[in-house]
Structure formats: C-alpha cells, structure tokens
Amino acid sequence: MMSTAATQPTFCTLHIWPSRWNLPSIDPACIAAVFYLQLTIPGKFEVVECTNPDVSPSGKLPFLTHGHATVSSVPAIISFVSSLAKSTSSGARDLNASLSAPQRAKRTAWCSHVEANIGDLVAYSFYSLDDNFWKLTNPTMAFMLPIPQRYYVPGRIREMHRPRLEAAGLWTQAASETEKDSFGKRQKKDDPKDEYARAFERDKVSAQAKALFALYARLLNGQKFFFGERPTTLDVYLASHVLLLLDPPFPDQLMRSILEESYPTLVEHARNVQTEVSQIPRQYLVVSAQKQSLLSLIPRPLSGSPKTKSEMDEVDLRFRRMRWIWLALAFGGVASYAVQLWIKVIDVRANRRPRRVQRRGADQEHKAEVTEEEGEEEEDEDEGTQDGDEEGAQDGSE
Incomplete structure (x- = not known):
C-alpha cells in the first residue's frame, strides 16, 4: 500500500x-x-x-x-x-x-x-x-x-x-x-x-x-x-x-x-x-x-x-520541566565524574615519584646498615684471631 x-x-x-x-x-x-x-x-x-x-x-x-x-x-x-x-x-x-x-x-x-x-x-x-x-x-x-x-x-x-x-x-x-524494579523490568x-x-x-x-x-x-x-x-x-x-x-x-x-x-x-x-x-x-x-x-x-x-505557556496543559509543562531536570542532572553527573577522575589522576602522578624516592632511600639505608654490621663482625673476628695468636705465642715461649 x-x-x-x-x-x-x-x-x-x-x-x-x-x-x-x-x-x-x-x-x-x-x-x-x-x-x-x-x-x-x-x-x-x-x-x-x-x-x-x-x-x-x-x-x-x-x-x-x-x-x-x-x-x-x-x-x-x-x-x-x-x-x-x-x-x-x-x-x-x-x-x-x-x-x-x-x-x-x-x-x-x-x-x-x-x-x-x-x-x-x-x-x-x-x-x-x-x-x-x-x-x-x-x-x-x-x-x-x-x-x-x-x-x-x-x-x-x-x-x-x-x-x-x-x-x-x-x-x-x-x-x-x-x-x-529500578531497571524497568516486570515484577508480578x-x-x-x-x-x-x-x-x-x-x-x-x-x-x-x-x-x-x-x-x-x-x-x-x-x-x-x-x-x-x-x-x-x-x-x-x-x-x-x-x-x-x-x-x-x-x-x-x-x-x-x-x-x-x-x-x-x-x-x-x-x-x-x-x-x-x-x-x-x-x-x-x-x-x-x-x-x-x-x-x-x-x-x-x-x-x-x-x-504559549498559558496554552499548555499541566501534563505538557510537567514533562518539559522533568526533561530539563533530567538534562541538568545528567550533564552535572558527567561533569562531576570527570572532575573527580581528573583529580585522582593528578594525585596519582604527584604521589608516584616521592614514594619511589623514599623507597630508594630506605633501601640505601638498609644496605648501609647491613654493610656496617658486616664490618663490625669482621672487626670482631680479626680481634678474636689476634687474641688467639698472642695466646699461642705466649704458650710457646713458656
């Protein structure tokens, strides 16, 4: 047709x-x-x-x-x-x-x-x-x-x-x-x-x-x-x-x-x-x-x-108001989400480098401490060896 x-x-x-x-x-x-x-x-x-x-x-x-x-x-x-x-x-x-x-x-x-x-x-x-x-x-x-x-x-x-x-x-x-329900599905x-x-x-x-x-x-x-x-x-x-x-x-x-x-x-x-x-x-x-x-x-x-506004019935006016409200909420939500996401990105970028520096510093301090402890142990061993040699020498002389 x-x-x-x-x-x-x-x-x-x-x-x-x-x-x-x-x-x-x-x-x-x-x-x-x-x-x-x-x-x-x-x-x-x-x-x-x-x-x-x-x-x-x-x-x-x-x-x-x-x-x-x-x-x-x-x-x-x-x-x-x-x-x-x-x-x-x-x-x-x-x-x-x-x-x-x-x-x-x-x-x-x-x-x-x-x-x-x-x-x-x-x-x-x-x-x-x-x-x-x-x-x-x-x-x-x-x-x-x-x-x-x-x-x-x-x-x-x-x-x-x-x-x-x-x-x-x-x-x-x-x-x-x-x-x-909230998704418009039927619940009978x-x-x-x-x-x-x-x-x-x-x-x-x-x-x-x-x-x-x-x-x-x-x-x-x-x-x-x-x-x-x-x-x-x-x-x-x-x-x-x-x-x-x-x-x-x-x-x-x-x-x-x-x-x-x-x-x-x-x-x-x-x-x-x-x-x-x-x-x-x-x-x-x-x-x-x-x-x-x-x-x-x-x-x-x-x-x-x-x-004109006076010629519209109450249903038309209500629908138009709700449509404007929906648009405002939708764009406001998107803008708010974008701002929050941008702030999080900036915080992550700002905090990433100092944390690495602190971690490297802590690793260096830990290595220094380990080195000092090893040095002290070696000194103790050297002193023990020297004492042993002296005692052996004295016994021999006697």
Whole structure:
C-alpha cells in the first residue's frame, strides 16, 4: 500500500507514529489520517514517521503541514482537506460530498462514538492487558524510540491511558498489580486467589466489547460501507480501529477472537476499506523515522505557531520541566565524574615519584646498615684471631 516514491509533487506532509504489522501506523488516529488523505488527495502528500509528539502543536500525533499552515488532530485534518476540495485546482476530493445534512450529522456523531468507545477497546488491548503490553506494545515502542526515551516513554503513555480505561471499566487487575524494579523490568506478584476475579473481569470486558460491535454491525446492516458503495469518514474511522484489533500479533487475542467469531461483517468492512485504499494507483511517499541523538532531547521552538505557556496543559509543562531536570542532572553527573577522575589522576602522578624516592632511600639505608654490621663482625673476628695468636705465642715461649 505504501511506496517509496510519489508520482506527483507532494504539497502536504503528514506526521504519524511509525508503521508496523503491515499497517500505516501503530495508532488508530494516524491510520485514519493516512486512509483519509489517500482517498482524497492520492499522490499529493507524503508521510513522515515520527516518534516525538512534542513537535506537534498539540503535543499529539498525527498533524499535517501545508505550506505555513499546521493542522493537528484527525477532525481538523478532515476539515482542512474538505476546504481544499472546494477549490477545483487542488484536485482534492470530499468523501462526504454525497451525504445529506442528516447523514452528515449522524456521521459526525458516530465518528466521535468510534473514537471514544472502540478507541477504548484498542487502548485496552495495547495498554491494559498485561501480557500484551510487556510482550508486544512495550518492545515495539522501545524499538522505535531512541535512548533514553525508550526506557520511560512506553510506561508514560500507558499511565496516560490508565484514567480513561479505569473510568470505562477496562483497566485490569493484573495491570494494577504489576510492579517494576529500578531497571524497568516486570515484577508480578501472582496470587491464585485473584484468578477468579480476573476471569470475571475478562467476561465483563467481553460483554462490553460485544455490545459495541453489535451496535456497528446493525448500523452497517450488511452493506459494503455505511452510506453506500463508497467509503466515508465514518468507514475510515471504524476500519482504522478494527484493523488494530485484528492485525497486531497480540499474545492475548481476546478482541480478535470476538470479531472473527461473532462479527465477521465488521472484519469484512475493515478489509474493504483497506482494499479501497491500497487499490489507488498513486501512492504516497514514506519518510522513515530519523535516528535522534541526545541533542534531540533539548526543547526547541516549533516551526509552526508555538503554544504559549498559558496554552499548555499541566501534563505538557510537567514533562518539559522533568526533561530539563533530567538534562541538568545528567550533564552535572558527567561533569562531576570527570572532575573527580581528573583529580585522582593528578594525585596519582604527584604521589608516584616521592614514594619511589623514599623507597630508594630506605633501601640505601638498609644496605648501609647491613654493610656496617658486616664490618663490625669482621672487626670482631680479626680481634678474636689476634687474641688467639698472642695466646699461642705466649704458650710457646713458656
């Protein structure tokens, strides 16, 4: 579906999370943006894989740049491209042009419903289920991210989803009981008494998912797409979420089994949208995520219209403060270690020569003492010899 070259010069750039599992991205909103642009302006945009949401004006991916304009969030991107479609020279197409006013209202409401409810099921599969997070989500994101972000960003994103999943009743007990040591490794306390509670949670989640899927299956009513033979933004929204429940190799395949066994029409619908996008001859250019160095950790002003401090939410401000603190501690630690190492080197060099001199002096004194003792012993022997000779001489004379 993706190509490395575009057939026409691009005039839009879409920044998204990187692709995996034969999907354009690991994020449903990013997949929806790619599908929508490919259906409306094929061959006239490029995709830049990004792992740093801070470059976005909203702090989230995806976002679209067109000249000096920067548009963030899927609804804003759809609105922007729809405005381009009003100009015949742009070549853009409006997916919802054939919808009546009531259908447009229903489409907007259902898109919000998909993003909120099916989006919770996607987040549940990626972040709430313990095995899925530690065996798939965390390694996948860590491979994409540079050092040191790979060690804390996946956990930070998981904690960002936690309040929403808890409110929806989709945060599992196993995820709450998982602990990590200082190196970020999993330490899970298994308690056989909790198996029944976890089984109950799983049944509750299954019932909730089935109720949502049944709602969209009835709305689809056996049609290829929701509003006829051509996909609209509602089809794009739902397909981008369902594909992320089907294609990733989750260790726990709860959602995939529910869809394939009970709601095959939704699976077929998602594949129809995917096929519709892939069959368009003009494909988009994909620019892979660039490797980042430690300099990328330093906050820079955005190329677009940067947000003022009052426009940032508390989470953004806290993250930026923590990043500055981390940088200060890191550089301070390195500088302190370098100074201490240099001082030790100077001390060793200064103490090496005097110790050798002292040792040589001690050796010379020891040799002198030994020489003096040997001299005294020789004198004693000479005196003893002389005394013996004198006594022998006297005895002879007598």
